[in-house]
Amino acid sequence: MSLVAYINARLIDPASGLDCTGGLSTEGGRITELGADLFADGVPDGMEVVDCGGRVLCPGLIDMRVFVGEPGAEHKETLASASQAAAAGGVTCIIVQPNTDPVIDEVALVEYVKRQARDKAVVRIHPMAAITKGLAGEQMAELGLLAEADAVAFTDADRTVAKAQVMRRVLSYASAFNLLICHYPEEPSLAGSGVMNAGEIAMRLGLPGIPTQAETIMVERDLRLVEMTGGRYHVAALSTAQAIEAVQRGKARGLPVTAAAAVHSFALNESAVGEYRSFAKTAPPLRNEADRQAVVAGLADGTIDVICSCHDPQDAESKRLPFELAATGIIGLETMLPLALELYHNGAMSLSDLLATMTSRPAELLGLRGGKLSPGAPADLLVFDPDKPWRIDEDRFHSKSKNTPYHDRPVQGRPWRTIVDGKMVYSDPDED
Amino acid sequence: MSDISSSDMPFRHLLGIEGLSPSDISEILDLADEYVTQNRQVDKKRSILGGRTQINLFFETSTRTRTSFELAGKRLGADVINMTATASAIKKGETLIDTAATLNAMHPDALVVRHPHSGAVALLSQKMDCSVINAGDGSHEHPTQALLDALTIRRRLGGLHGLTVAICGDILHSRVARSNIMLLNIMGAHVRAIAPPTLLPGAMDRMGVEVFHDMAAGLADVDIVMMLRLQNERMNGAYVPSTREYYHFFGLDRAKLAKAKPEALIMHPGPMNRGVEIDSELADDINRSVIREQVEMGVAVRMAVLDLLSRRPTNQPPVGPEATDT
Numbered sequence: 001m002s003l004v005a006y007i008n009a010r011l012i013d014p015a016s017g018l019d020c021t022g023g024l025s026t027e028g029g030r031i032t033e034l035g036a037d038l039f040a041d042g043v044p045d046g047m048e049v050v051d052c053g054g055r056v057l058c059p060g061l062i063d064m065r066v067f068v069g070e071p072g073a074e075h076k077e078t079l080a081s082a083s084q085a086a087a088a089g090g091v092t093c094i095i096v097q098p099n100t101d102p103v104i105d106e107v108a109l110v111e112y113v114k115r116q117a118r119d120k121a122v123v124r125i126h127p128m129a130a131i132t133k134g135l136a137g138e139q140m141a142e143l144g145l146l147a148e149a150d151a152v153a154f155t156d157a158d159r160t161v162a163k164a165q166v167m168r169r170v171l172s173y174a175s176a177f178n179l180l181i182c183h184y185p186e187e188p189s190l191a192g193s194g195v196m197n198a199g200e201i202a203m204r205l206g207l208p209g210i211p212t213q214a215e216t217i218m219v220e221r222d223l224r225l226v227e228m229t230g231g232r233y234h235v236a237a238l239s240t241a242q243a244i245e246a247v248q249r250g251k252a253r254g255l256p257v258t259a260a261a262a263v264h265s266f267a268l269n270e271s272a273v274g275e276y277r278s279f280a281k282t283a284p285p286l287r288n289e290a291d292r293q294a295v296v297a298g299l300a301d302g303t304i305d306v307i308c309s310c311h312d313p314q315d316a317e318s319k320r321l322p323f324e325l326a327a328t329g330i331i332g333l334e335t336m337l338p339l340a341l342e343l344y345h346n347g348a349m350s351l352s353d354l355l356a357t358m359t360s361r362p363a364e365l366l367g368l369r370g371g372k373l374s375p376g377a378p379a380d381l382l383v384f385d386p387d388k389p390w391r392i393d394e395d396r397f398h399s400k401s402k403n404t405p406y407h408d409r410p411v412q413g414r415p416w417r418t419i420v421d422g423k424m425v426y427s428d429p430d431e432d
Numbered sequence: 433m434s435d436i437s438s439s440d441m442p443f444r445h446l447l448g449i450e451g452l453s454p455s456d457i458s459e460i461l462d463l464a465d466e467y468v469t470q471n472r473q474v475d476k477k478r479s480i481l482g483g484r485t486q487i488n489l490f491f492e493t494s495t496r497t498r499t500s501f502e503l504a505g506k507r508l509g510a511d512v513i514n515m516t517a518t519a520s521a522i523k524k525g526e527t528l529i530d531t532a533a534t535l536n537a538m539h540p541d542a543l544v545v546r547h548p549h550s551g552a553v554a555l556l557s558q559k560m561d562c563s564v565i566n567a568g569d570g571s572h573e574h575p576t577q578a579l580l581d582a583l584t585i586r587r588r589l590g591g592l593h594g595l596t597v598a599i600c601g602d603i604l605h606s607r608v609a610r611s612n613i614m615l616l617n618i619m620g621a622h623v624r625a626i627a628p629p630t631l632l633p634g635a636m637d638r639m640g641v642e643v644f645h646d647m648a649a650g651l652a653d654v655d656i657v658m659m660l661r662l663q664n665e666r667m668n669g670a671y672v673p674s675t676r677e678y679y680h681f682f683g684l685d686r687a688k689l690a691k692a693k694p695e696a697l698i699m700h701p702g703p704m705n706r707g708v709e710i711d712s713e714l715a716d717d718i719n720r721s722v723i724r725e726q727v728e729m730g731v732a733v734r735m736a737v738l739d740l741l742s743r744r745p746t747n748q749p750p751v752g753p754e755a756t757d758t
Contacts, residue, residue, distance in 0.1 A: 142676065
């Protein structure tokens with residue numbers, strides 16, 4: 001068993017509220033001890049020493065919404081390449097979405113993803129499984145058996161379960177097993193053929209718009225169904241002020257509801273679409289500035305529990321098309337940390353609260369053992385300098401796809417070391 | 433055979449368990465006990481209902497319930513006629529009330545009705561001068577099934593009071609479950625309902641049952657395990673994801689049964705879906721399964737019901753709760 005001493009670190013553990021300078025030790029894949037006084041009298045012989053140089057040492061990030069092309073679209077991303085991108089972004093655990101080909105709606109496919117991940121990935125990968133068979137929104141998938149096979153939660157990925165009766169029964173059935181239903185809320189008949197946020201920019205560009213009400217109506221519907229069934233419900237990606245308000249009201253009523261926001265929902269607004277930039281075609285769509293600010297406020301006041309990357313790799317060909325025809329999605333694993341840190345640098349959130357949205361909160365929702373610094377917890381760690389300035393450079397991405405609207409954006413904060421299961425899986429090549 | 437000359441059965445019809453008293457139920461079961469003995473003899477026939485006409489009117493296909501009622505009537509000496517009203521016949525336009533009026537004009541003495549819609553049997557009974565027996569209406573009640581279940585339990589365990597009975601499966605759509613829950617509560621048994629939430633009515637806790645979604649927890653220390661049939665159309669993603677998943681979590685097998693009392697009995701109203709709600713071997717285990725016995729008790733209970741209801745003079749203005757239009 002390898003013994004490692006991380007010294008001279010700013011320990012931040014959002015789960016316990018710990019924020020102090022100190023050290024942390026690991027043995028094999030487990031955290032053994034941590035605290036301000038640890039290694040105050042020096043590091044015992046036989047331990048490997050990692051001097052963090054005053055950088056932040058926190059639990060590795062958990063990303064609840066990652067799209068990977070495996071199985072079915074390996075040219076866009078494989079579990080292996082996604083895991084390399086995750087490691088480079090300080091993400092030690094990714095939750096992959098089931099809208100693959102074939103769809104992850106069978107126990108055997110959950111097993112397949114787990115096996116591939118175990119053999120080829122450098123970070124932890126947990127699959128979410130489909131809510132409905134084939135993501136068709138009609139027949140409930142085998143939620144109980146899929147959960148027994150370790151699907152951590154259920155989602156129809158980028159699809160919305162349009163039928164209220166289906167969603168009602170899903171939430172009801174899932175409640176018996178205490179399963180988490182993650183739903184992408186967009187009323188399909190209202191979103192129609194929309195490709196960006198409805199509003200002035202869509203009008204000027206002549207593009208069909210997706211009204212914010214498409215999200216609000218679906219979130220409000222779902223909250224009524226949660227109230228009716230008691231099912232645990234998580235909004236996969238909130239992007240509008242009205243829907244955030246609805247979630248806030250639901251939480252105030254004591255409903256078992258949580259929510260996530262995609263990085264792009266607070267890092268950009270619809271003006272990024274500019275002159276038909278398909279890299280700014282996202283799901284949920286980039287909204288107007290008021291909605292963006294509502295997302296920031298929702299994160300700050302805790303209405304939104306989780307930040308996720310919505311990492312959605314698309315090859316150049318599928319983006320190099322007229323906006324309406326271009327694929328939706330941007331990659332995000334390698335830019336999640338610095339873009340989220342903008343909320344800390346501009347004073348919207350404390351560093352610990354911000355990190356909670358990417359560590360302890362998703363771990364709690366998904367029932368994962370990681371996401372915290374405590375003796376016995378997995379040694380999944382991130383060491384980063386929250387202030388280090390740099391420019392996002394798509395040429396240095398590890399992801400197989402390069403669809404990012406953030407190229408050349410100046411940001412602050414970047415991973416220095418990423419550790420999974422006690423082993424270093426990423427080290428900043430510019431600073432050894 | 434019975435020397436009970438003046439019945440205290442207050443009802444002209446048997447439309448449901450709801451409204452029956454413990455003594456009503458005991459009276460039916462006591463008489464049924466005697467008919468069990470009679471039915472085990474070589475000569476099973478009596479003439480109590482000699483000269484009387486019983487019509488079995490089934491708006492839903494049924495083999496076992498209809499046969500059971502037919503046999504019960506014939507063993508008591510009645511002339512029994514079976515009418516199967518198919519969906520197409522109903523579509524010809526005759527309303528239920530018209531059907532009732534037509535049948536009433538034929539002067540039957542007992543009408544046994546099964547109908548796919550809840551409340552239809554009660555509606556029909558309002559227009560009939562004879563006794564009407566509910567043989568199952570929609571998802572509402574199936575009183576003779578509950579009575580035969582009670583008789584089966586009583587004969588095996590000596591009584592119903594204080595027993596813990598788990599009813600498992602599609603309770604949402606089950607008239608058997610509703611009648612059984614009511615009867616067991618009336619007789620002082622503890623009732624548990626075990627099912628996925630999608631197969632439970634919303635206000636289940638208002639029926640005096642303890643609700644479980646986990647078989648192991650729900651079956652702990654029960655005396656009786658009543659399994660319900662899960663219809664094919666309810667599987668495959670609508671109410672439960674699949675047959676496989678249903679059997680895994682809610683099907684009765686030896687491992688789950690081990691949580692119940694060692695001598696716990698298994699019941700099923702039939703027809704069974706082997707490998708869906710119940711392990712095939714378990715269903716045939718003569719030490720645990722009383723499923724065949726339930727069928728035998730069914731005939732005796734129906735004889736008792738026909739006998740008791742026939743003791744009221746016909747063509748008499750109805751009395752009791754069923755007389756009011758509800």
